[in-house]
Amino acid sequence: MRLWVAKQSEVSPREQLVTQFVFAIASQELKPGEKLPSTRELARRLGLHPNTISAVFQELARRGWVEQRHGSGVYVRSLSGSSPGQTAANLDQLFLAFLEQAWRSGHSLAAIRSRLADWLATEPPDHLLVLEPDEELRRILVHEIQQVVRCPVRGMSFDAGQSPDAYRRAVPVALYTWANVLTEQLPPGTACLWLRTRAVWREVPLDMLRAPDCLVTVASSWPDFLRLARAMCAAAGGDLLACHFQDARAPDWQTRLAGSDLVITDTLTARQAQVPVNLRTLTILADETLEELRLHTERFLAPEAR
Known part of the structure; x- marks a missing residue:
């Protein structure tokens, strides 16, 4: 990763570096689990005091972007959630893994069949729902997504999303940076597609x-x-x-x-x-994310929504 620091700027070197690291992690230029340069190495490379680099890493850790492992270094934090379209197994393997996990959790085959039948009978989604607390950023994300999908795209704040009715016939989407927060707030059984940003x-x-x-x-x-x-x-x-x-x-x-x-x-x-x-x-969103959303809406949204 290439880093720049202008030492004679009104913007502090600490803020400059924090901003660059956040962009690199959010766009996956720096991937989850990747080790960052040591404090001493980065200070020497950029001609800064090690305390400045330590402050950068501490701020990134406070915001949840990295984790500091004692005696090992600083690593990009692995957030929960996955991108739409990711899969590592074929359909039969996924079914078998699901059935085995459901059985180990104490669910009978009859209960699994009944719940699956109820799920399949549910009305299919007909729109994308952008979850974002910042109103202006939410408007930008809705606009970018609407340019590539043929279904309606709506936006909603986290507070407005407390009611399960808010998600009726919706496919929630949110920036990957909110994965840890939203997985705790979404109604049970509600899946969210995570959006990647670009550098x-x-x-x-x-x-x-x-x-x-x-x-x-x-x-x-x-x-x-x-x-x-x-x-x-x-x-x-x-x-x-x-x-x-x-x-x-x-x-x-x-x-x-x-x-x-x-x-x-x-x-x-x-x-x-x-x-x-x-x-x-x-453009805020990565091309790969926009293409994944387009494919997802074509495959899984109700025909009338398209």
């Missing part, structure tokens, strides 16, 4: 960020998009004085894009940006 900042032309005579504007209605953009631009060595961060919820925000050499936005804001050239749109 979006690989798509940004770093030479333009570093050019002193280049005005770059980052526009979004999602505050965290602007905050993360500031951290990543700083880490890439960009001149933050030449970068403008525009909240797309402000009145007449489009007029403030004039004169920009490059405009970076999320996919939802891009629809309203109205700039003729040099618009770089960053």
Whole structure:
């Protein structure tokens, strides 16, 4: 994994590194179980004090991204849940494994058949339900998914999802980062598909960020998009004085894009940006996740929903 740190930036090296690690883990550039460089090695590589690297690892551990194993090092944490479409066994093997596990749990064959019949008689799902507590991010995720699937896509906060009725005929989906939280909150028997994000900042032309005579504007209605953009631009060595961060919820925000050499936005804001050239749109969700959702809806959602 490549890391950048701009030491003379208003954004602290600690925040720059935490942001880069979060993106790398969420996009699976760093995979679950992968060992991170040691504190001493990373400090030497980046020319930082070991205490700074220790603070980065502690913050990542506090947020649940990594785990520190005594005497061994720091590892990317393995979160619960799996991506849609993952399977390692054929259908017969899955059935046999299911029956054996159900029997070992004390369920009779008659009870298993009865419950399976009830499950198959349930109305098939007819829409995707995006679970996300951040309203602005939820709107972006709904928009990105709706571009690739032919069924309705709705969004809901965690609080609104406390009622089992909220999930009627829905396939819940949520960012993989919420796996540990939502597996405890979802109603019993409710499965969730986990969404992977992409390493979006690989798509940004770093030479333009570093050019002193280049005005770059980052526009979004999602505050965290602007905050993360500031951290990543700083880490890439960009001149933050030449970068403008525009909240797309402000009145007449489009007029403030004039004169920009490059405009970076999320996919939802891009629809309203109205700039003729040099618009770089960053998609939050990974291409693989979007394709898996498309295939899942085609295979398992009710025909009328498609």
